[in-house]
Amino acid sequence: MNxxxxxxxxxxxxxxxxxxxxxxxxxxxxxxERIEAALSxxxxxxAAKEAKYREIRDAELDHxxxxxxxxxxxxxxxxxxREAIEILKALDRARxxxxxxxxxxxxxxxxxxLPLPEVNEAPQATTITHT
Numbered sequence: 001m002n003x004x005x006x007x008x009x010x011x012x013x014x015x016x017x018x019x020x021x022x023x024x025x026x027x028x029x030x031x032x033e034r035i036e037a038a039l040s041x042x043x044x045x046x047a048a049k050e051a052k053y054r055e056i057r058d059a060e061l062d063h064x065x066x067x068x069x070x071x072x073x074x075x076x077x078x079x080x081x082r083e084a085i086e087i088l089k090a091l092d093r094a095r096x097x098x099x100x101x102x103x104x105x106x107x108x109x110x111x112x113x114l115p116l117p118e119v120n121e122a123p124q125a126t127t128i129t130h131t
Contacts, residue, residue, distance in 0.1 A: 031105035038098035045091040052084045 059080060063073035 028105070028108075031101070031108055034101045035098065035105060038094065038101045041094040042091065042098055045087060045094050049084070049087050049091060052080065052087055056080045056084065 056077070059068065059073060059076050062068045063070070063077075068076065
């Protein structure tokens with residue numbers, strides 16, 4: 001019976017002592033997940049941007065080769081460029097979010113980090129003279 005009480009008491013102390021370490025691990029995992037989501041959004045928008053640029057180039061090529069009339073090209077070009085602008089705006093917002101998440105994770109890590117001990121300056125060397 002005493003063994004169980006001691007074991008329970010030691011377990012409680014171990015949980016209490018390791019709480020800051022577990023909290024930091026959870027916080028860093030959550031920050032990593034937020035950064036990963038922001039990176040994924042940026043990657044998807046980069047791919048959408050490149051696809052839209054490809055569509056614009058294809059439309060220009062179709063116009064140059066006579067597959068699209070001037071009127072059709074003008075309508076299609078305006079629509080594609082409007083969509084490209086929206087993608088670029090979304091990409092800027094996603095990059096800002098990624099930067100904010102990275103800054104927040106860094107600040108969170110700094111706040112949870114263990115304080116470094118103060119380092120005193122090294123003692124000055126003294127010379128001993130014999131008289």
